Amino acid sequence: MDTHAIVVGVGTELTSGLTVDTNSPYLSRRLAELGIVTLSHQIVDDHVDRISEALLQATERAEVVIVTGGLGPTADDLTRQALAKAMGVELVLDEAGLAEIAAFFRRRGRAMNRTNRVQAMLPAGAEALANAAGTAPGIFARLGKARVFVVPGVPAEMRRMTADHILPRLTDLAGGWRLAYRTLGVFGAGESDIASRLADLMGRQVNPLVGTTVAGGVISVRIIARAQTEAEARRRADETAQIVRERLGDYVFGSDGDTLAAAVGRLLGDRGATLCLAESCTGGRIGQLVTAVPGASETFLGGVVCYANRVKRDLLGVPEALLTAHGAVSKPVAEALATGARERFAATYALAVTGIAGPGGATEDKPVGLVYTALAGPAGVRVERSLFPGGREAVRMRTALTALNMLRLDLANVRES
């Protein structure tokens, strides 16, 4: 039987969208380490009744409730009052807490404000939690079947109190579970295609848990395994990762936060090979992705952003006749860009892209989204034609990733043969 948690974030700066709540995700990750599953994050504004109601509901549904925020000294800090209301008790002054707050101000050589006194108030029957990183003490209370922790919303204080108080008081609930995470980066197939290949693994509530997310044009397959020992959790996660790899084959480019460009860089490095680029429609995007990887200089020489036709001609030696006969967005020009770049940079591989990113520039034969991607290497030059959907940036990003993936597949296959 799982232990469940609900995290409550208090503050109108959160509900109004002025601040992004990073506390709740942090707490969920820390709780997951103990095998405690977070059911929901409840972000509520600075309003006593709404905070109190959120607390009551949370304590009905979860054994652990963690509240961040609303412990400051000002009139809109209402978590203390809301907890007392939910518990049906009064706020009382905690003399030890008051002494600690006073000591905090003495250490900083500052006068304690009268309003700070409220920070030493506690719901009757609750316990103060010392705050080693700030003024406001936290609160621990039992409400219904739940353990309730209240900590400040300041991230540094929240993190410190999580380590000092929350996790130590929950170890008995961990049920001895240990968790292991794996993430596989996937490119070249749609999310629905990937999901249908993993349908049986992605059923809910199984261990290991398998899910997919899409970000920046690539798909991540996430695996979370749990077991009584860390070694066993890791073994299960690895086992499932292996099954996913087998099912998805070449679509998997890397693991645990690898980017496609990092995977390409590693393959190039393994072979002692170098890369250069000729980018037309992407305008530098491929270079930017490649050089986002620390240490890219070991395999990446550079590139030419050949936006104007005369740059294709003057810097990369594309014959004028080719440009006139076929247009810049064509198979022969993509080929010439790749071979021209490979020669001039004296690189092992050259990737070249030319296409119509839109919104302008399309003709009847050459619609927006039409892209030629060329790869020149020791074995010659190869061109792929694609038609990408979406707006200008989507086409450009997709083009950049497709080019990198073309090189990745080539390097992976060469290596195996």
Next chain:
Amino acid sequence: MDTHAIVVGVGTELTSGLTVDTNSPYLSRRLAELGIVTLSHQIVDDHVDRISEALLQATERAEVVIVTGGLGPTADDLTRQALAKAMGVELVLDEAGLAEIAAFFRRRGRAMNRTNRVQAMLPAGAEALANAAGTAPGIFARLGKARVFVVPGVPAEMRRMTADHILPRLTDLAGGWRLAYRTLGVFGAGESDIASRLADLMGRQVNPLVGTTVAGGVISVRIIARAQTEAEARRRADETAQIVRERLGDYVFGSDGDTLAAAVGRLLGDRGATLCLAESCTGGRIGQLVTAVPGASETFLGGVVCYANRVKRDLLGVPEALLTAHGAVSKPVAEALATGARERFAATYALAVTGIAGPGGATEDKPVGLVYTALAGPAGVRVERSLFPGGREAVRMRTALTALNMLRLDLANVRES
């Protein structure tokens, strides 16, 4: 009487803390522009009953409920089912929606997967909302006294659908107010500096409302004016925008969604001038920003990503002696890169950057974040030295923007004289 909203975010990747929810804050900010106050953000895991319960509770408390996520084609995408359950109806196939999804796949030249069919299912009585940025249609329904919108969790799709469907269907709740928006793009000063110059305008609850946000390294000053007529709202917004422009002077580079690169492109176009680039540490980022602007080809010729030293020498003519004597990250090399690029591309202006983005590559004299930015133009060449804080990507982005801003200020001043 305020109109209230509750935003529901669906996904185990959110409740487990693997992903930070930025959708709900975004939606709260957009709703606030209509005067709609968000009471809470409810983040729930991929579980039909819990999503359904969150929807029922939300619709009891708020007139507007917006749900993000859980519309994908996979087994753990359950928002559709949960909404049907909350409404007490069945899911039915929306033929028009199915045709749209099929068309999306045809355009991409890919086979539509059987699992994508589920994305065309709707709770009976609900309405599909076209998704111009992805596969999954959104959903609009009425539940109790509330209007419920469901949109995908992918931020780009969520934002697009907010503009296309959500805000237009809520304007009647704005209380007869007409709103006018202005956004000014600001670069070259910190957010706190900007805020202190605009302190009197940024007081809360005033009309026009003035606020700042930071994204992608630039600050946006947003102005929202409301009045009984559109003309009056626009007049007020323009008046405040003018005051902001006067206060911030040269820091303002553009308005209403302009990027720094777009502002530079316009200034170049006005003068019939052209631009080329020599990028070392940014690896193509400047080119990517410049070519993200549709029509960039009118003023942008191209660039060289000169990552390896021999590319700086062979393609841009930087003397080997200069590289040996001063190192690649130096004032003389930045200068040589800019003049070399300007000659080879026969451009009016050349921007060159060379720096240490980290984490490796630093020496005692040359720390991470050290960057030289050079601008070569008809009036000669000029170099600026900067020391940027932050990690690799922050340094690279800051470098790219600083280079573009250097050209912008130059073009703006030349024009005025």
